Amino acid sequence: MPPADNSKSSVLVTLATGKLGLGICEAFLGVNDGDNAYVVHGTSRNPQHPALLSRGIQPIEFQFGSKESIERALNIANPDVVVVITALIQIAKSVSAEVEHARIILDACKDFGSNHPGRAPPHVIFCSSHSATKDTPDRVPHFKSKYFCEEYLRGLDIPHSILKPASFMENFDDPTVYNPLTYGTLRDLYPIDTPVPLVGTLDVGKAAVAMVRQSMRHGEKVPCISIVSTGRQSAECLSQASGTPGCSYQTAPPRFVQYIILRDLYHMVSHVGQESAGDDCYQDEMKAFRELVPKPMSLQEWFQKKGKWADGTPFGEKPTAKSMWDSKLVLVASSAVLVAVAWSWRSRS
Numbered sequence: 604m605p606p607a608d609n610s611k612s613s614v615l616v617t618l619a620t621g622k623l624g625l626g627i628c629e630a631f632l633g634v635n636d637g638d639n640a641y642v643v644h645g646t647s648r649n650p651q652h653p654a655l656l657s658r659g660i661q662p663i664e665f666q667f668g669s670k671e672s673i674e675r676a677l678n679i680a681n682p683d684v685v686v687v688i689t690a691l692i693q694i695a696k697s698v699s700a701e702v703e704h705a706r707i708i709l710d711a712c713k714d715f716g717s718n719h720p721g722r723a724p725p726h727v728i729f730c731s732s733h734s735a736t737k738d739t740p741d742r743v744p745h746f747k748s749k750y751f752c753e754e755y756l757r758g759l760d761i762p763h764s765i766l767k768p769a770s771f772m773e774n775f776d777d778p779t780v781y782n783p784l785t786y787g788t789l790r791d792l793y794p795i796d797t798p799v800p801l802v803g804t805l806d807v808g809k810a811a812v813a814m815v816r817q818s819m820r821h822g823e824k825v826p827c828i829s830i831v832s833t834g835r836q837s838a839e840c841l842s843q844a845s846g847t848p849g850c851s852y853q854t855a856p857p858r859f860v861q862y863i864i865l866r867d868l869y870h871m872v873s874h875v876g877q878e879s880a881g882d883d884c885y886q887d888e889m890k891a892f893r894e895l896v897p898k899p900m901s902l903q904e905w906f907q908k909k910g911k912w913a914d915g916t917p918f919g920e921k922p923t924a925k926s927m928w929d930s931k932l933v934l935v936a937s938s939a940v941l942v943a944v945a946w947s948w949r950s951r952s
């Protein structure tokens with residue numbers, strides 16, 4: 604990796620190897636208009652992470668919850684912009700721990716600004732979640748924690764903005780949660796006819812870039828929603844983008860499995876279902892997002908850009924036996940969970 608170019612503005616992104624982090628890094632790397640181009644630093648547990656190296660992102664080893672770790676990252680990156688991404692489900696595991704992770708990073712950003720009086724303090728962009736509000740029910744902890752992080756940031760008196768992304772289109776192809784995009788089948792947590800607000804993470808990144816360039820956006824919260832789509836409509840988009848007639852949609856894992864082993868996500872699905880019940884739901888938020896990102900990707904464009912199934916077979920080519928088998932895997936796995944639960948209840952009675 605060549606050394607960072609000091610003539611460019613510097614961006615530090617935490618949790619850079621995740622779906623959101625990579626989208627944000629790519630958006631800053633895509634800005635290439637001479638003087639305003641960015642050098643992008645991304646944190647990971649693995650300083651050799653291939654997702655960072657292959658994109659030209661400067662890797663910085665980092666541990667959530669460590670003050671020394673974030674201070675070191677700030678000193679290496681010397682950033683003009685810090686994009687703060689934290690995570691409850693994958694990392695912190697509790698509301699208080701995620702808020703503590705965010706607090707340590709945000710305090711360090713403030714101190715970094717105070718300790719470098721000759722330069723403008725870094726602009727902090729906190730990545731929250733669309734549905735994280737004061738009224739979010741406690742039974743959806745990974746939304747509630749983001750609201751508390753937002754409140755902490757607002758009380759710090761540092762230049763900042765807050766992005767509130769809806770459900771990522773990238774969730775439709777995420778092998779890390781056993782949901783690869785398999786032949787002819789689309790899966791997500793929601794029931795097939797629930798309208799779900801969606802956004803591609805590259806567009807969230809474009810919103811971050813636009814916010815940095817419009818300093819009057821200091822203190823603003825911007826919802827990030829490109830489109831609203833039900834599972835049925837999303838499967839139709841996949842059919843059209845992939846040239847595969849009759850693509851189907853599955854709620855995965857099924858609701859009863861979510862209830863048993865993913866209770867936070869089960870309640871999130873119910874909460875978003877209630878939110879999206881109104882007729883013109885999300886229209887104002889989509890309009891606000893388009894002020895920053897005038898032409899966000901549609902879901903069909905997102906599938907077209909992907910261009911292939913998760914096993915690498917390009918859309919339009921004959922599917923491999925593995926891809927066909929993988930597309931049935933959720934049904935098989937859920938049936939196994941159902942049988943196991945039924946067996947355990949039967950044994951108890």
Ligand SMILES: NC(=O)c1ccc[n+]([C@@H]2O[C@H](COP(=O)([O-])OP(=O)(O)OC[C@H]3O[C@@H](n4cnc5c(N)ncnc54)[C@H](OP(=O)(O)O)[C@@H]3O)[C@@H](O)[C@H]2O)c1
Binds near residue numbers: 647652691730732769
């Ligand atoms: N998914 C959505 O639809 C959605 C929508 C709105 C907001 N959000 C929020 O956006 C944030 C980022 O989500 P994401 O989906 O981009 O994340 P993600 O893709 O699940 O992030 C994966 C990264 O988390 C790190 N990681 C995984 N397990 C870890 C562990 N035990 N300890 C430390 N690091 C670990 C890994 O980074 P390294 O291996 O490089 O360390 C990995 O690359 C979350 O707060 C989420 O709530 C998500």
